Amino acid sequence: MKAGFIAFLYLTAAMLLATNLPLDNFQVVTPPGHGSHERRADGVWALHFTPPDKSAWKVLELPEEVRLEGWKYLNFSARSADQAHHLLYFYLRRQLAADNQASFYSLIEVTPDWRDFSLELGNSSRNGGFRFTKGSKNADRNLSHGGQLLSLQPVANEEARLEFKQFSLSKARLDLPAEGQQLAEKVARHPRRQPYAFAKIIQAEAVPLSGFSIFLPEGAGAVQRFAAAELSRYLTQVIGQEVQVQNAPAGDEIIHLEIQPAEPSEAFSSELSDGRNLRLRGNSPRALLYAVYDFLEKACGVRFLAPTEYGEVVPQNPQLRLPLFQDADQPRLTYRCPHYCSYGRNKDSAAHLWQMADWCVKNRFNVELERIRDREAIKDFYAQRGGCIWLMEHPGHNFHKLIPPKKYFSEHPEFFCFDRATGQWRAERAQLCTTNPELIAELGRLARDYFQRHPEQQYFPLFQEDGARLWCQCPPCLALNPSGSNLAKATENNINLANLLCREIRRTHPDKGVCTYAYGVTSSPPENILPQEGVRIMYCYSPGGDPGRQPWESGALSDLATWSRLTRGDMIVYSYHYLSPRYAYITDTALTNIFRAMDLLDIKGSNQESAESWGGVDAYLLYAGARLAWEPWLDEQAFKDDYFRKLYGAGGEQVQHFHELLSAALADPTYRLRMGFNSYSSVPEDIGNELTACLEAAAAAVAADARALAAVQAQQQYLSYVLQWSKLLRAGDQYYRRPDEAGYQQAKADLQALQQIISNLTKPRIVSVYTRRICDAFSSGLENSWRQERALQQLGEKFTILQTLNPWKFRIDPENVGEKEKWFGAAWDDSAWDIIESGKFWEDQGFDQYDGAGWYRLELDLPASNQPLGLYFAGADERAWVYLNGEYIGGQHEGEAGILWQQPFTVMLPQDIKPGKHLLSVRVVDSGGKGGLWDNVLLIRQK
Numbered sequence: 001m002k003a004g005f006i007a008f009l010y011l012t013a014a015m016l017l018a019t020n021l022p023l024d025n026f027q028v029v030t031p032p033g034h035g036s037h038e039r040r041a042d043g044v045w046a047l048h049f050t051p052p053d054k055s056a057w058k059v060l061e062l063p064e065e066v067r068l069e070g071w072k073y074l075n076f077s078a079r080s081a082d083q084a085h086h087l088l089y090f091y092l093r094r095q096l097a098a099d100n101q102a103s104f105y106s107l108i109e110v111t112p113d114w115r116d117f118s119l120e121l122g123n124s125s126r127n128g129g130f131r132f133t134k135g136s137k138n139a140d141r142n143l144s145h146g147g148q149l150l151s152l153q154p155v156a157n158e159e160a161r162l163e164f165k166q167f168s169l170s171k172a173r174l175d176l177p178a179e180g181q182q183l184a185e186k187v188a189r190h191p192r193r194q195p196y197a198f199a200k201i202i203q204a205e206a207v208p209l210s211g212f213s214i215f216l217p218e219g220a221g222a223v224q225r226f227a228a229a230e231l232s233r234y235l236t237q238v239i240g241q242e243v244q245v246q247n248a249p250a251g252d253e254i255i256h257l258e259i260q261p262a263e264p265s266e267a268f269s270s271e272l273s274d275g276r277n278l279r280l281r282g283n284s285p286r287a288l289l290y291a292v293y294d295f296l297e298k299a300c301g302v303r304f305l306a307p308t309e310y311g312e313v314v315p316q317n318p319q320l321r322l323p324l325f326q327d328a329d330q331p332r333l334t335y336r337c338p339h340y341c342s343y344g345r346n347k348d349s350a351a352h353l354w355q356m357a358d359w360c361v362k363n364r365f366n367v368e369l370e371r372i373r374d375r376e377a378i379k380d381f382y383a384q385r386g387g388c389i390w391l392m393e394h395p396g397h398n399f400h401k402l403i404p405p406k407k408y409f410s411e412h413p414e415f416f417c418f419d420r421a422t423g424q425w426r427a428e429r430a431q432l433c434t435t436n437p438e439l440i441a442e443l444g445r446l447a448r449d450y451f452q453r454h455p456e457q458q459y460f461p462l463f464q465e466d467g468a469r470l471w472c473q474c475p476p477c478l479a480l481n482p483s484g485s486n487l488a489k490a491t492e493n494n495i496n497l498a499n500l501l502c503r504e505i506r507r508t509h510p511d512k513g514v515c516t517y518a519y520g521v522t523s524s525p526p527e528n529i530l531p532q533e534g535v536r537i538m539y540c541y542s543p544g545g546d547p548g549r550q551p552w553e554s555g556a557l558s559d560l561a562t563w564s565r566l567t568r569g570d571m572i573v574y575s576y577h578y579l580s581p582r583y584a585y586i587t588d589t590a591l592t593n594i595f596r597a598m599d600l601l602d603i604k605g606s607n608q609e610s611a612e613s614w615g616g617v618d619a620y621l622l623y624a625g626a627r628l629a630w631e632p633w634l635d636e637q638a639f640k641d642d643y644f645r646k647l648y649g650a651g652g653e654q655v656q657h658f659h660e661l662l663s664a665a666l667a668d669p670t671y672r673l674r675m676g677f678n679s680y681s682s683v684p685e686d687i688g689n690e691l692t693a694c695l696e697a698a699a700a701a702v703a704a705d706a707r708a709l710a711a712v713q714a715q716q717q718y719l720s721y722v723l724q725w726s727k728l729l730r731a732g733d734q735y736y737r738r739p740d741e742a743g744y745q746q747a748k749a750d751l752q753a754l755q756q757i758i759s760n761l762t763k764p765r766i767v768s769v770y771t772r773r774i775c776d777a778f779s780s781g782l783e784n785s786w787r788q789e790r791a792l793q794q795l796g797e798k799f800t801i802l803q804t805l806n807p808w809k810f811r812i813d814p815e816n817v818g819e820k821e822k823w824f825g826a827a828w829d830d831s832a833w834d835i836i837e838s839g840k841f842w843e844d845q846g847f848d849q850y851d852g853a854g855w856y857r858l859e860l861d862l863p864a865s866n867q868p869l870g871l872y873f874a875g876a877d878e879r880a881w882v883y884l885n886g887e888y889i890g891g892q893h894e895g896e897a898g899i900l901w902q903q904p905f906t907v908m909l910p911q912d913i914k915p916g917k918h919l920l921s922v923r924v925v926d927s928g929g930k931g932g933l934w935d936n937v938l939l940i941r942q943k
Contacts, residue, residue: 020075020174023066023167026152029059045164046081049156057155060167068094069146071169073118074130078110081161086110088162090119091153092130096145102135104143107670110162116175129548131668173553179561180552187552187596192635195627195642196297198270202324207275209235209299209320212253214245223285224257226384227292231255231280238300240318252276259288266366267330270295272322286366286386293362294329303646305623306614307352307359308765310710313646329631333598335389335572335605336629337367340612341770352612352765354381361385363626367607370395392461392515393450399432399465402446403439415439418474421816421852421925429928431469434493435476444504451509459515459536460505462498464522468929470851471521473814482527485814488849492529494522502534518563519574521849525562537567538607540574541594547579547667548587551597564601572605573598577625579617581725582774584666584681588617588624588640595625595632611768615718615761617663618768649708651698655715658694661687662722673733676781677930682726691719717766724754732778739789744782751778784902788874788935791904795872799940805858805871805920808933810836813853813923823855824883824921830857841877842932854932856922860884860939864915867942870908875935876924877901883921884909897927906940 028037028045034056035048049056080086088108095101106119106129120129122144132141140147149169154162168174172184212235216228228245235243244250258281265284268291272278280295282288296302299322303313338360340353349371357369357378367389372378382388394401405427408415415438417430433439447460471477471486471493478484480492498516505512513534518525523540531537541556543549551557563571575594578585586594598606606629610622620643627634644659645652665671665683672679683691695716702708728750735743755775761767795801811823811833822828836845842854862869873880878901879893890907892900924932 020171021066021071021169023062023169025062025064026060026167027063029061031057034058043165047154047162047164049154049158049160049162051156051158055155055157056159057153060152060154062149062151066149066169067146068121068143068149068169071171072121073170073173074121074152074167075116075118075170075174076164076167077114077116078108078162078164079114080110080112081163083112084160085112086156086158086160086162088160089155091133091155092143093150093153094143094147095150096140096147097138099136100138100140100147101150102139102141102143103133104130105133106130110160118170118173118175121169131664131670176552180557183552183557183597183600184550186600187593190596190600190633193631193633195634195639196301198298198323198325198327199329200326202273202326204323205321206324207253207272207322209243209322210239210241210318211251212243212255212278213250214243214255214257215249216245216247216257218247220257221259221285222384223289223386224259227257227280227289230289231257231292231296234296234300234302234314237314238302238317239320240316254278255280257288257292258282259285264330264334266290266334267328268294269326269328271326272324273326275324278322282386284386286388289361289386290329290364294327298327299323301646303642304359304362305643305647306619306711307355308614308714310707310714311359311614311647313707331364331366331630332632333595333604333606333629335367335607336365336626337389337391337572337605337607338365338369338626339574339607339609340369340371341609341768356612357381360626363623364630365626367391390454390456392457392459393454394461394463396463397466398461398463400427402443402462403432412438414474415442417470417472418477419470419852419927420473420814421927423816426470426927429467429469431464431471431490432497433472433474433477434480434497435472435474440497440500440504443501444507447501447505447512447514448508451505451512457512459513460501462501462514462516463538464494464517464519468520468849468851470928480529486521487814487851488521489524490521491518491524491526494518495526495529495531495535498535499529499532502532506534515572517574518559523556524559525566531566535567537563537571538574538605539563539571541576543586543590546669547584548590550590550593552593557597560597560601560603564603569602569604571603572607573603574607574609575625577608577610577618577621578613579621579663579666580613580768581666581681581683581722581729582768582771586621587663587667588620589636591621591624592628592632592636595628599632611770612765613718613768615714615766616722617659617666620659647708647711648698649702649705649711651701651708651712654694654698654701655712658691658698658715658719661691661694673729674736675729675732675778676736676785680725680729682729683722684726688719688723688726691722695719714764714766717761717764721754721757721761721767721771724750724757728754728778732782735782736785739785741786744786744789747782751775751782788902788904792874795906795940797943799870799872799942801872801938802863802869802941803939804839805860805937805939806837806839807835808838808856808858809833810842810857811855812842812847812850813855814850816853818853818855818923822886824857824888824919824923825886826919833857836932838933838937839935840932841930841934843930847932851926851928851931853923853925856924856933858920860918860920862909862913862915862918862939865941868908868911869913870906870940870942871920872904872906872938872940873933873935874904874938875902875933876905876922877926877929877931877934879925880905880933881923882907883919883923884913885919886921891922893925901934904935 033052035050037047047058089105090108091103091105093103130143214228232243232245253276255278262283266287268282268287270280270291280291282291301315305311353372360369368391409427413425414436416425416427419426471490480496486493498514502514515536518537519540576585608625644656648655665687666681671682673682698712731747731750735747758771762769809830878897881891882889892905
């Protein structure tokens with residue numbers, strides 16, 4: 001017995017120390033008619049799936065007990081043996097008790113090459129993790145609770161020959177590159193700080209707060225007076241009696257507000273060690289104010305959770321006693337900017353922006369809040385609060401604000417973009433030239449004027465235009481790029497422009513520099529042209545379309561590490577704090593780990609984009625981002641628990657469950673539905689019912705707490721928006737897959753209902769005004785789609801559709817030589833061209849980021865016909881020229897590109913055309929965004 005117990009201890013110890021547990025002993029169950037399997041000598045499981053109906057499946061049962069406790073990932077390698085790509089549902093079944101079994105699934109893609117998978121064993125809402133699908137009556141839905149692993153089950157919806165190997169459980173991801181693995185391990189090992197806790201408690205609840213007064217000496221500065229007033233105001237609310245501010249020490253218990261200039265300038269400390277003198281100290285006036293707010297949070301439980309009446313939590317506690325304590329703090333990031341995107345553009349935004357600016361200071365942002373237009377008032381506002389880092393003029397996409405085309409293009413087209421596809425200079429949907437000496441000189445003049453007007457600024461803003469804009473393709477610009485093309489990567493071009501401008505600026509201002517983006521096609525670090533000293537990089541972080549992707553799982557990690565090395569950490573990471581139906585960008589866990597990665601990479605700046613959406617997940621992301629920029633190593637669970645309990649009172653647990661459910665749904669790619677050309681996050685009806693029940697329970701729990709009830713009701717209003725949005729997407733998805741008038745009318749009605757909800761919720765800032773813009777886009781897209789469907793119906797009244805023309809041979813023409821070299825002619829050899837389809841944008845078929853000319857060719861086999869034949873182009877983005885047997889026969893290329901791209905057109909074939917084989921060629925020119933023959937090309941015959 002004793003020996004057995006010792007053996008058990010050794011086994012347990014080995015389990016704790018092991019980082020990987022191989023899973024080899026499977027029994028494979030194949031239902032009749034679902035294919036076959038074999039275990040090869042090399043350890044590979046070869047599984048042949050043959051769906052008898054909709055799917056085929058295998059069950060890999062574990063005959064021996066394997067426990068999930070202590071493990072974080074299920075790992076394996078897989079490939080297809082039939083050279084095809086297969087999308088699989090990969091199921092896992094576990095048991096916590098005999099009557100508590102549950103199944104979970106993950107969606108994976110298996111390719112012809114071996115691919116490693118590490119699927120997270122937890123309540124993951126992201127691709128690469130498991131989600132609950134079904135279970136017994138008493139099923140526990142949380143896979144992270146562990147239990148016995150019963151089986152694995154891959155399911156294919158088509159015939160597939162797949163191979164699997166190296167199944168295991170692990171504590172760390174096994175499919176990460178070494179750099180990502182190291183970062184993940186560092187994050188896991190790093191100690192955490194408890195939020196809102198003093199660093200050292202000497203004696204708990206030692207002194208009643210009611211005995212203290214605030215000492216403010218004669219001649220105290222404006223910030224000390226403001227800090228004293230703030231402290232008095234909140235303490236008075238907490239204990240229910242006035243805490244006075246006096247110019248001479250009065251009584252035995254005194255609060256001292258002290259400024260002791262030192263570095264780092266934003267550091268502060270606080271101390272109550274003798275029971276009589278509470279000292280709040282700042283290394284600067286602003287740091288003193290931080291010390292006041294920090295004390296209110298830690299000692300009194302005050303929270304500044306949202307810039308709304310219900311978002312400020314001030315507990316009432318007349319008997320509050322202070323501990324004897326010592327504390328100190330300082331920020332991890334020295335540049336902390338709130339980019340509050342859109343509300344400042346609205347006429348009713350002024351009052352809210354002042355509330356938001358105050359909230360930003362209380363939550364440690366140190367950069368000016370944008371869009372407050374009263375410059376004198378905002379200067380006074382920040383002067384009271386110890387100053388700030390002032391925003392640059394035009395701190396966003398500004399090439400054309402610096403060099404307006406209306407002012408410069410007529411005389412200096414060479415300042416703008418040369419387009420090889422047309423052989424012309426252009427400003428529309430394009431960037432600036434990155435090599436022109438006269439442009440550099442003009443930008444230098446503008447920069448000198450800028451620093452004359454703003455001597456407080458360190459950097460001149462030089463930020464590329466937004467979206468898929470064409471970069472200049474003049475020979476000097478193209479010569480900078482290692483690939484000879486700046487369509488997929490333009491970093492060298494952008495850094496060259498910034499370097500040249502920085503040198504120009506430093507001829508007269510040697511201490512100034514340039515700030516520029518690493519964004520889109522300029523995000524990956526340069527290979528040849530490195531940023532010189534004085535060029536600051538603002539890197540726009542993207543998780544690559546997966547909201548739950550951690551930074552160590554992202555290709556952006558290598559970018560961040562390299563940019564930090566090139567700039568010695570003097571860079572800013574631009575992050576996007578959204579998880580909404582409109583913009584599913586990032587989960588709160590992934591956001592937390594961005595800031596931890598920044599800290600480990602020694603990055604010093606944060607710019608946080610958000611919208612004025614104080615409902616749903618975004619509200620928490622806004623608050624979390626502010627606090628993580630100051631301290632990224634807060635215990636995330638304790639921090640989150642505090643947020644929900646404080647903001648929603650007795651309903652906090654239910655709202656936190658609502659938050660987790662909504663986050664999981666919005667981040668789940670399987671819940672995305674089509675609306676027009678794009679897909680968006682939605683919430684299935686059963687999850688919507690569960691969300692509704694959560695908030696109804698929360699509202700009942702706080703019925704007697706007016707503040708908390710208002711917070712819950714804001715979430716209920718937000719949920720009405722989410723549910724109607726999801727209803728619209730279900731109708732839209734159905735319509736776009738099978739367009740008919742009934743579907744069009746249903747989607748239109750659901751859209752109108754959503755627009756009314758949004759109209760009601762934008763003024764209280766529960767949803768963003770940007771939702772109006774997306775609704776306008778939905779409406780425009782729906783109308784255009786139905787117009788095209790009607791056009792197709794009208795086409796059927798006059799013509800018979802004979803054939804949809806596919807596939808095509810395709811070649812891009814970035815040098816714009818196709819017409820000169822007669823790529824439309826029979827003599828041109830197209831044997832090496834790519835194969836592509838009409839009905840899809842070329843960006844979706846391997847030609848990402850390409851703007852310019854592209855050529856389509858196919859062999860057109862015409863039937864004998866007594867009636868005229870023609871070609872119907874349902875959509876060509878943007879301009880098209882059609883050639884038959886080397887002769888131009890028509891097209892659509894005159895007019896506005898914004899209209900042409902979605903306007904069908906017909907080209908009739910020559911009346912004397914002979915039946916048989918003919919060469920059809922189409923030249924398409926796209927100047928920005930997606931391009932190509934994005935809708936069907938039809939061969940038609942007149943009735």
